[in-house]
Amino acid sequence: MTATRELTGVDEETSSFLDTLNAFCRERIAPRAEDIDREDKWFPDLLGECAALGLQGLLVEENAFRRDRIFLAEAVTRLIGSYSPSVGLALCAAHIQSVMLASYGRPAVKEKWLGPVVAAEAFGSMGISEPDAGTDLRNIRTVARRDGKSWVLNGGKTWTTLSPVSDFTVVLAKLDSRDRSAEMGVFLVERDMPGVTYGANESLIGYHGLPMANVYLEDVQVPADNVMTAEGGFKNVLQGLNFARIGAASLGAGILHGCLRLSTAYARSRVTYGTPIANHQLVQLRIGEMMNNLAAAEALCQTAAASYATGDPDPHLLASAKVFCTDAAMAAATACVTIFGGMGVTEQYAIERYLRDAKCTQIFDGTSDILTLQVGRAGLAREDW
Ligand SMILES: Cc1cc2nc3c(=O)[nH]c(=O)nc-3n(C[C@H](O)[C@H](O)[C@H](O)COP(=O)(O)OP(=O)(O)OC[C@H]3O[C@@H](n4cnc5c(N)ncnc54)[C@H](O)[C@@H]3O)c2cc1C
Structure with missing residues (x-):
């Protein structure tokens, strides 16, 4: 019987990498999965071990658009998710940050954050949903107003996975107006920017170990370098x-x-x-x-x-x-x-x-x-x- 990997064109090197990863999952992830869940405990050390295998760095810069890397990232998430969906989702988060930075990040921001994200020394989160805008994203209320070359953000995000431990949040905001049809932009808001605060940790039934909280933005001055897209967000x-x-x-x-x-x-x-x-x-x-x-x-x-x-x-x-x-x-x-x-x-x-x-x-x-x-x-x- 031909193995599925062969049928789907997985080359020998990738196949052997996935075998190594499976052994890593059995030895390092499976034994931790229960404790992560029961204690609802964040696991940066385990993500450091994943980083040593290069898992967070699969989609960096031009690799974010390479077919073989996209296939590998998918296979990695699936394999790790079969042992611990929480660890799998944390890796997905790193991949999404890499893809967003590769697609829309300005050089200074990439320089600052890509390396640490790949090394699991920094973490990012996605601030899209709001209390009245989950499915209905056109209803977001967070607004960015232009102030010279920078932007000032006001509003708040909810359901932001990893925000309590993240060094930055990629925020979707309306530009200059809260109208339903307003243009939107995407901004990389850093944790230590004045005006950024976090709510209490949410307690969810699943994906334990991944802290989640609301992110509040009050007159947060976002410099031009941190604008990912000012239009078409x-x-x-x-x-x-x-x-x-x-x-x-x-x-x-x-x-x-x-x-x-x-x-x-x-x-x-x-x-x-x-x-x-x-x-x-x-x-x-x-x-x-x-x-x-x-x-x-x-x-x-x-x-x-x-x-x-x-x-x-x-x-x-x-x-x-x-x-x-x-x-x-x-x-x-x-x-x-x-x-x-x-x-x-x-x-x-x-x-x-x-x-x-x-x-x-x-x-x-x-x-x-x-x-x-x-x-x-x-x-x-x-x-x-
Ligand atoms: C574990 C977890 C992690 C998350 N992480 C993040 C994150 O990191 N960043 C982030 O921004 N968001 C995050 N979210 C938010 C998530 O994307 C939203 O919960 C999701 O999009 C649904 O939005 P909502 O909860 O507001 O539900 P609602 O939009 O209020 O929907 C409620 C129900 O109504 C239904 N419904 C809504 N509109 C219609 C319609 N027009 N027709 C028929 N049915 C409809 C929906 O299907 C749903 O069943 C996370 C959520 C969870 C559960």
């Missing part, structure tokens, strides 16, 4: 979200993989009526369904990465990938709990963690409902079916 953030959706899809596929790892091992060891539950057909059916979905999810992640790598990605394909993979992750986590019976809802096994993380993954970077509506509208507008 909405479009640019949507492009960033396109990339983020591949990451979310990979995390979904990773969770699905993790569920298979757990449920096959448990099904082989748990005995009822004198035989392992693996011998019961309904258990086989559930495992088979997970495998069907994993095969489709992996292929979809790779197709989404290929679309992104063209430089002109199909946003609906990326949305489909995000929805399919995260919904399949949720279904797999639910099926996995069923296979575990009562043990599935105890904290003794990682399955309840995958269930909580899967639910969160369906929500961020566009909810499954909203993305499916967008895909449906695109389908209705097409006449060449």
Whole structure:
């Protein structure tokens, strides 16, 4: 049987890198995943170990647009996400920062932040959502007013993953007006700029270990070097979200993989009526369904990465990938709990963690409902079916 990696054109060097990474996951990430979740503890040391393997540096500068690197970043997120979605999401965050800096960062800002982000010595966060603007992003209230060559920002961001520990936040703001149709810009707001403050840490059901808080901006003077785009910010953030959706899809596929790892091992060891539950057909059916979905999810992640790598990605394909993979992750986590019976809802096994993380993954970077509506509208507008 030809290995999937061969079928999808993964070269020998990359394949051996992924094998090394899998060993790293088993030795370094898997043993930490439970503690990170239970203690909800931020893990910069583990991210330092990832940085030593070069994981945060895959998409720096011109590499951000290289097809082989985009494919590798997708595979890395999927593999790490199968052991710890929290660690996977932290790496996704570094990749998104790299892509945003490569696409829109001015030289001085890149010089200052790219190296530290790649070395896991600095962390960035994305400030897009606001209390009244998650799905409805045109409703953001944060405003930037021009002041000579710099800009003054006022407003606030919510749901900002990693903001309590991040050195900078990439902020989406309206320009000069809070009108719904106002032009938007993207600004790199640094933690120590006067007027930047943070709310209390949010307590979420999933993705533990990644601190999250509101970011408040009061008369924050942002110099010209920190302006990522002063116009067309909405479009640019949507492009960033396109990339983020591949990451979310990979995390979904990773969770699905993790569920298979757990449920096959448990099904082989748990005995009822004198035989392992693996011998019961309904258990086989559930495992088979997970495998069907994993095969489709992996292929979809790779197709989404290929679309992104063209430089002109199909946003609906990326949305489909995000929805399919995260919904399949949720279904797999639910099926996995069923296979575990009562043990599935105890904290003794990682399955309840995958269930909580899967639910969160369906929500961020566009909810499954909203993305499916967008895909449906695109389908209705097409006449060449
Ligand atoms: C774990 C996690 C991490 C996150 N990290 C970040 C981050 O780092 N930075 C950031 O900026 N944001 C982040 N977010 C925010 C996330 O992107 C938003 O939660 C998401 O976009 C949904 O927005 P909302 O929560 O405001 O829901 P709402 O927009 O209020 O939607 C609520 C419900 O209504 C539905 N709905 C809304 N409008 C319509 C419509 N027109 N038709 C039909 N149904 C509709 C939605 O599908 C959803 O089910 C994060 C969220 C989570 C859960």
